[in-house]
Amino acid sequence: MADGAPTRAQRSSKKTKRKRSRHGPEIERFDSLPWARSLPGGGGDGDGDGSAFSLFIGSNELEGGFLSLEEIDESEYGLDIPKAVKQESGKAKKSKKNKDGNVRDSADHGVEAEIASNLEEEEEEEQQQQENVMTERKKKKKKKKQKKETKKVDELPAVDDAEVDHVDDAEFYAWNDLRLHPLIMKTIQRLGFKEPTPIQKACVPAAAHRGKDVIGAAETGSGKTLAFGLPILQRLLEEREKSTTVLEEKGEEVEKYAPKGVLRALIITPTRELALQVTDHLKEFAKDARIRVVPIVGGMSTEKQERLLEARPEIVVGTPGRLWELMSGGEIHLVELHSLSFFVLDEADRMIEDGHFRELQSIIDMLPITNSSVEETPQSMQSCVTIANIQRKKRQTFVFSATIALSADFRKKLKRGIARSKQSTSGGLNSIETLSERAGMREDAAIIDLTNSSILANKLEESFIECMEKDKDAHLYYILSLHGLGRMIVFCTSIAALRHISSILRILGIHVWTLHAQMQQRARLKAIDHFRGSEHGVLVATDVAARGIDIPGIRTVVHYQLPHSAEVYVHRSGRTARASSDGCSIALISSDETSKFASLCRSFSKDSFQRFPLENSYMPEIMKRLSLARQIGEISRKDSQEKAQKSWLERNAEALQLDVEKYDSEEERVNAHKKRKVSSNKLKQLQQDLKNLLSRPLQPKTFSHRFLAGAGVSPLLQHQFEQIAKQKSEEGMQSSGNGKGKLVVIGQDCVEPLQALRNAGDETRVDVKETADKRKGIETRKRERKAEKKRLHDQRRKQRKKLRGNGD
Ligand SMILES: Nc1ncnc2c1ncn2[C@@H]1O[C@H](COP(=O)(O)OP(=O)(O)OP(=O)(O)O)[C@@H](O)[C@H]1O
Numbered sequence: 001m002a003d004g005a006p007t008r009a010q011r012s013s014k015k016t017k018r019k020r021s022r023h024g025p026e027i028e029r030f031d032s033l034p035w036a037r038s039l040p041g042g043g044g045d046g047d048g049d050g051s052a053f054s055l056f057i058g059s060n061e062l063e064g065g066f067l068s069l070e071e072i073d074e075s076e077y078g079l080d081i082p083k084a085v086k087q088e089s090g091k092a093k094k095s096k097k098n099k100d101g102n103v104r105d106s107a108d109h110g111v112e113a114e115i116a117s118n119l120e121e122e123e124e125e126e127q128q129q130q131e132n133v134m135t136e137r138k139k140k141k142k143k144k145k146q147k148k149e150t151k152k153v154d155e156l157p158a159v160d161d162a163e164v165d166h167v168d169d170a171e172f173y174a175w176n177d178l179r180l181h182p183l184i185m186k187t188i189q190r191l192g193f194k195e196p197t198p199i200q201k202a203c204v205p206a207a208a209h210r211g212k213d214v215i216g217a218a219e220t221g222s223g224k225t226l227a228f229g230l231p232i233l234q235r236l237l238e239e240r241e242k243s244t245t246v247l248e249e250k251g252e253e254v255e256k257y258a259p260k261g262v263l264r265a266l267i268i269t270p271t272r273e274l275a276l277q278v279t280d281h282l283k284e285f286a287k288d289a290r291i292r293v294v295p296i297v298g299g300m301s302t303e304k305q306e307r308l309l310e311a312r313p314e315i316v317v318g319t320p321g322r323l324w325e326l327m328s329g330g331e332i333h334l335v336e337l338h339s340l341s342f343f344v345l346d347e348a349d350r351m352i353e354d355g356h357f358r359e360l361q362s363i364i365d366m367l368p369i370t371n372s373s374v375e376e377t378p379q380s381m382q383s384c385v386t387i388a389n390i391q392r393k394k395r396q397t398f399v400f401s402a403t404i405a406l407s408a409d410f411r412k413k414l415k416r417g418i419a420r421s422k423q424s425t426s427g428g429l430n431s432i433e434t435l436s437e438r439a440g441m442r443e444d445a446a447i448i449d450l451t452n453s454s455i456l457a458n459k460l461e462e463s464f465i466e467c468m469e470k471d472k473d474a475h476l477y478y479i480l481s482l483h484g485l486g487r488m489i490v491f492c493t494s495i496a497a498l499r500h501i502s503s504i505l506r507i508l509g510i511h512v513w514t515l516h517a518q519m520q521q522r523a524r525l526k527a528i529d530h531f532r533g534s535e536h537g538v539l540v541a542t543d544v545a546a547r548g549i550d551i552p553g554i555r556t557v558v559h560y561q562l563p564h565s566a567e568v569y570v571h572r573s574g575r576t577a578r579a580s581s582d583g584c585s586i587a588l589i590s591s592d593e594t595s596k597f598a599s600l601c602r603s604f605s606k607d608s609f610q611r612f613p614l615e616n617s618y619m620p621e622i623m624k625r626l627s628l629a630r631q632i633g634e635i636s637r638k639d640s641q642e643k644a645q646k647s648w649l650e651r652n653a654e655a656l657q658l659d660v661e662k663y664d665s666e667e668e669r670v671n672a673h674k675k676r677k678v679s680s681n682k683l684k685q686l687q688q689d690l691k692n693l694l695s696r697p698l699q700p701k702t703f704s705h706r707f708l709a710g711a712g713v714s715p716l717l718q719h720q721f722e723q724i725a726k727q728k729s730e731e732g733m734q735s736s737g738n739g740k741g742k743l744v745v746i747g748q749d750c751v752e753p754l755q756a757l758r759n760a761g762d763e764t765r766v767d768v769k770e771t772a773d774k775r776k777g778i779e780t781r782k783r784e785r786k787a788e789k790k791r792l793h794d795q796r797r798k799q800r801k802k803l804r805g806n807g808d
Contacts (some may be wrong), residue, residue, distance in 0.1 A: 001260045009404035012557075013200055021454060026407055039776075045189060053484045053492075056619070067692060074269050075136045077656035080786055083357070089409060092156055099260050100259075106121050110343060118478045123556070124348075154324050158466055164565055166660065170199075171194060172185070172193075172194060172195075174194065174195035174196065175188060175195065175196055176202075176580060177205075178196060178200075178201070178205065178230075179209065180204070180208075180230060180234055181233070181234055181237040181238065181289070182708040183237060183289045184230060184233055184237070184285055184289070184472070185232060186288055187284060187285045187288055189508065191284065197218075197222050197223035197226075197227075197579075198218065198222065198450050199216060199218035199222050199223060199224055199227045199448065199450055200204045200226055200230065202227075202448045202450065203216055203227040203230075203231065203446075203448055204230050204231055205228070206229070206446040206448070206729050207229065207281070207396060207398065208231035208234040208235060210290070210446075211394065211396060212396070212442075212444065212445060212446040213397045213398065213436075213441045213442050213444075213445035213446065213451075214227075214228070214396075214397075214398045214399070214400075214446045214447075214448060215400075215401075215404065215432070215436060215441070215445055215446075215448070216398065216399070216400040216401075216449075216450075217227070217241050217400070217402065217404040217450065217451050218402065218447070218448075218449075218450040219402055219450070219451060219455070219456070219458060219572070219574070220402045220456075220570065220571060220574020220575075220577075220578065221550070221571060221574055221577065221578025222402075222450070222457075222579075223579065224346070224400045224402070224551065225278055225281050225282070225329075225346070226281070226285075227400070228342075228344050228346070228398040228400055229278075229281065229285065230265075230285070231398075232265045232282075232315065232341075232342050232344075233282070233285055233286060233289055233291060235341065235342075236264060236265075236291055236314060237289055237291075239305075245566070246740045250513045255545070257723075261312040262312070262336060262338075262339040263312075263313075263314065263316060263334065263336065263339065263340055264314040264315065264339060264340065264341045264342065264651065265314065265315040265316070265334055265340070265341065265343075265344065266316055266318075266323075266337075266340060266343035266344070266363075267315065267316070267317040267318070267342075267344040268317075268318060268319070268320055268323065268345050268346065268351070268360065268363070269317065269318075269319060269346045269347060269548065270319065270320075270346075270347050270350040270351055270547060270550065271319065271544060271547060271596075272298060272319055272521065272524075273298040273524065273525070273528060273544075273545070273549060274300055274347065274547060274548035274549065275295050275296075275297045275317045275318055275348065275549070276295050276525070276550065277320050277548060277550060278295075278317045278346060278548075279293050279294070279295040279317045281550075282315060282317070284694070286315065287646075291314050291315065292311060292312075292313035292314055292315065292367065293314075293316075293317065294308050294309065294311070294313040294315070294316055294317070294557075295316075295317050295318060296308070296309070296316055296317070296318035296319075296322050296323055296326065296334075296716070297318055297319045297322050298319060298321055298322045298521070299520075299521030299522075299695045300521075302322075302325065302329075302471075304362060305322070305326065306326070306331060308612075309326070309331060309333040309334065310333075312333055313333075316333075316334070318361060319540045320351070320357075320359035320360045321359050322361050323359070323363055324359035324360075324363055325712045327363060328362070329364055335366065337366065337367060337368055338368060340367065340368070340395055341395055341396065342395065342396050342397075343367060343396075343397050343398070343439055343440065344393060344397075344398040344399075344400070344546050345360075345397075345398070345399045345400070345435065346400050346401070346437065346548070347401050347547050347548060348399045348400060348401045348404060348432055348436075349401045349404050349432060349567060350401070350547060350567075351433060351435065354434065354760045357435075361438075364435075364438050364439050367395070367439065367440060385449065391707055394442070395440060397436065397437070397439045397440055397441045397442075399432065399436050399439075399441070402451065402455070402570060402571065402574060403451075403455060403566075403567040403570050403571065404432055404449075408744070410766070421507055423568075434799070453601075453604075453605045454572050454604040455604055456570055456573060456574075456603055456604055457567075457573070457574055457576075457577040457578070457583075458577070459577040459580070459581065459582040459583065459760075460574075460576065460577035460582070460583055460585060461477070461577075461582070461583070461584045461585075461610070461757055462584070462585050462587070462606075462609055462610070463585070463586050463587070463609060463610040463611065463612040463753075463756060463757050464586065464589050464597065464609050464610075464611060464612065464760055465586060465587070465588050465589065465611070465612045465614065466588040466589050466590075466591070466594070467588060467589070468590060468591065469588065469590040469591075472560060472588045472590065473501060473504055473586055473626055474619065474622050474623055474626050475614075476490065476501060476505075476558060476560060477504075477505070477508060477510075477622055477625070477626060478614065478619070478622055479556075479558060479586060479612075479699050479753060480505070480510055480617060481510075482615075482698065482750070482756075483556075483750070483752055483753045483756055484510075484534075484536060484538070484557070484750070484751060485536060485583055485749060485751065485752035486536060486553060486555025486556060486752045487531065487534070487536065487537050487538075487539075487551065487554045487555060487556075488536075488537075488538050488539070488555065488556040488557070488558065489537070489538075489539045489540075489545065489554060489556075489557050489558070489572075489575050489576075490512075490538065490539070490540045490541070490558045490560050491541060491542070491543065491545075491546065491557065491558065491559050491560060491561070491563070492540065492541070492542055492560050492561050493542070493543070493561040493562070493563060493564065493574045494542070494561070495516045495517075495518060495713050496544055496562055497560065498514060498516055498540050499514075500539045501540060501560060502514050503633055504626070504629050504630065504633060505538070505540070505689070507629040507632050507633055508577065508626070508690075508694070510538065511538070512538040512539065512540050513527040513530050513531050513538070513539050513540070514527060514535065514539070514540050514541065515527045515528065515539060515540075515541040515542070515544060515545050516541065516542040516544060517542065517544045517700065521529060524544075527539065528545075528551070531551065532551050535553070540560075543563065543568055543571075543572070543777065544671065545575070546563075546568055546571040546572045546575075547571045548571075549575055550578060551575070552578075552581075553582070554575050554578075554583065555576060555583055555752050555754060556576060556583065556584050556586065556752065556754070557572055557573050557575055557576050557583070557585040558585070558586050558588065558683075559572060559573075559585065559586070559587040560588055560806070561588075562587060562589065562593050562596055562597060562600070566600050567602065569600055570604075572585075573585040582634070582754060584752075584753045584754035584755060584757055586753060591775065593774070594771065594772050594775050595772055595775075597772070598769055598771075598772035601769075605802070607769060608765050608766060608767050609765070609766060610757060610762075610765050610766070611755055611765075611766050612753070612756070612757060612758070612760075613757065613760035615700065618699075621641065621693075621698055621699055621700070623697070624693065625690065625693050625694070626688050628689055628690040628693070628784075630689060631686050632683065632686050632687060632690065635679055635683045635686070635743070636683070637680065638679075639679070639683075656771075660704045683759075711740075716781035738760060
């Protein structure tokens with residue numbers, strides 16, 4: 001344990017811990033540091049309410065994922081939390097007291113009363129004994145659980161040296177140049193990562209071996225998490241090895257001075273889901289190395305997170321809001337930053353978006369201003385100065401994103417180099433440059449920009465469907481029913497749109513999961529889990545899911561509404577075509593959005609996009625279904641609104657102890673009843689009609705019953721149809737010999753959107769600029785015609801008026 005760090009006993013009570021640590025030399029020094037002034041109340045009990053972030057709670061506008069703090073069950077998501085040591089339970093104390101009370105009472109009674117009392121006492125004693133047994137059992141169980149948890153957090157699996165030796169498999173030779181620690185290589189082999197991705201190849205040598213700061217930009221899904229994660233683990237492992245050697249040489253006890261218990265890496269991500277994902281990803285690599293990684297995000301109780309930090313993990317991954325809440329509350333593990341060796345901003349450009357950087361700025365202000373030299377080593381660290389020397393290499397800052405280069409002319413600045421940029425750092429962190437500089441990024445930082453001019457993932461095929469706003473539902477349903485293979489995310493910009501389409505799709509029998517910022521954290525994680533577990537699942541999400549989420553097998557991304565910025569478009573689309581797989585994105589574009597789409601394309605230096613191939617003969621049937629679904633939705637919505645209104649009235653009347661007279665007259669009551677009945681019958685009829693339509697595959701308009709159409713039919717059913725058809729055709733040949741009455745399966749293969757796009761070929765490629773210009777031309781002509789019409793109309797009216805005046 002590091003010098004000055006509290007022992008387990010010291011940490012048993014939060015209050016005691018705070019009190020003691022406040023008087024400890026570390027904190028006294030901490031209080032005197034200039035950056036401590038950024039803490040509310042002098043780094044003490046600031047409320048740290050995260051107001052800048054809570055401003056976005058419940059917004060129906062663009063979402064960013066800085067959310068309300070709700071309760072989630074950590075154990076469900078693999079977050080190991082050491083339990084707080086509790087004092088003797090109040091219940092046990094109480095029963096003891098009751099027993100004493102009874103003994104005293106019995107002395108005041110007569111014989112009978114005494115016998116009765118004795119009997120009662122015996123009964124109670126028996127009960128007490130039973131309770132004791134139960135308590136004992138519970139205690140044992142609890143102890144066992146605590147032991148298990150402590151084991152999880154403190155006693156990470158022992159390193160199997162024998163296994164470590166067998167890592168230089170020829171299959172993984174591509175990793176050799178990176179000279180990674182055998183324990184890291186062991187995990188790489190276990191995960192089957194044959195070679196480093198380009199960003200990893202570029203970052204690891206610079207960051208891990210040359211100790212550079214890094215600004216990294218590479219396409220979505222290109223393995224950026226490991227590009228900054230591997231150098232962190234590598235350096236921590238190297239340091240551990242070096243310190244062990246030095247101590248062994250000096251004949252010191254390794255365990256005594258082992259550099260455990262201080263925060264070494266702080267990784268900040270913009271969303272909770274991303275923080276949990278990064279934690280899981282790093283944990284995979286860290287567990288063999290016995291390095292602890294802990295997520296600190298909103299949605300968990302603060303106390304539980306403080307307990308999580310009591311295990312003193314080396315790496316913390318968190319969102320700015322919760323991190324700052326704990327830091328400003330003086331959470332010792334998060335404010336003792338003297339040994340912080342890595343500060344990482346993942347999805348950095350998201351952090352500087354308006355209003356999202358207040359907490360981040362406060363966190364950055366907490367970082368030690370300069371990376372202290374050995375001479376500045378505090379007195380308390382001198383006892384293990386050898387370790388301190390090893391640890392006290394300069395702090396490295398990593399700033400990563402897929403879209404850094406998209407932010408205003410940053411690409412040029414990247415090329416010029418940070419050093420020559422003269423931007424002032426006195427203002428807010430409103431650019432990546434100021435953010436990086438303020439975080440302590442050194443002038444010789446390695447700038448690794450692997451994004452191509454289009455920024456979008458290499459294997460992503462993009463397409464669009466141009467339609468009226470009101471027809472977007474129909475086109476989405478078309479995609480889902482004809483090409484609903486593989487996982488798909490449908491992105492909306494507003495929660496209102498998300499609710500609308502998820503309800504329509506559910507009525508149409510398509511099960512979808514939803515994800516937006518107004519959902520409870522538990523529900524959000526469950527939605528992601530279910531989606532991850534379903535091979536052909538559909539997730540309807542807002543932009544809270546746009547960044548970082550890494551779920552294998554997402555084949556299609558649909559932009560139901562266009563995002564407000566090119567960056568968000570890139571991140572949304574980047575949920576597919578990840579880690580060397582391909583994928584496709586489909587943007588549904590209404591006529592109002594064409595110019596926005598054209599300007600999006602310009603940001604990616606794209607001239608042409610492919611029009612997603614549509615078979616219009618399916619549209620009449622789709623519209624029929626959709627019309628029924630909309631009517632059903634409308635009636636159900638009215639019904640539930642009425643019910644909610646009614647129960648609101650009833651609740652309030654009940655509170656005021658009033659009888660609510662629902663109707664003014666008997667006639668009104670009867671009419672209302674009739675109306676309800678009619679509406680309920682209509683609803684049943686509509687539901688039945690829709691059920692009938694849904695019970696058969698989607699049919700094109702030219703459908704002939706002689707043919708068994710397979711559109712919208714699952715591959716399995718398709719196969720069965722083909723078998724029947726084959727059988728029938730053989731029978732037909734045998735009986736008539738002319739092949740008449742043959743059953744033919746014409747079914748459109750249920751191909752996934754990417755395949756449909758490829759099958760369509762290049763004819764569907766459209767010059768987006770040309771289309772936008774054409775549309776602009778049409779609209780201008782329309783406006784001109786309208787103006788001309790109005791002019792003629794006014795002219796005629798004036799003439800009529802004149803004539804009437806002359807007549808008078
Ligand atoms: N060397 C590798 N070989 C194969 N797969 C890898 C390799 N490195 C990482 N991956 C996998 O690639 C996927 C994407 O990685 P990661 O999430 O780090 O991408 P990213 O660049 O951060 O994406 P985004 O910009 O969307 O956040 C993950 O599933 C990860 O396990």
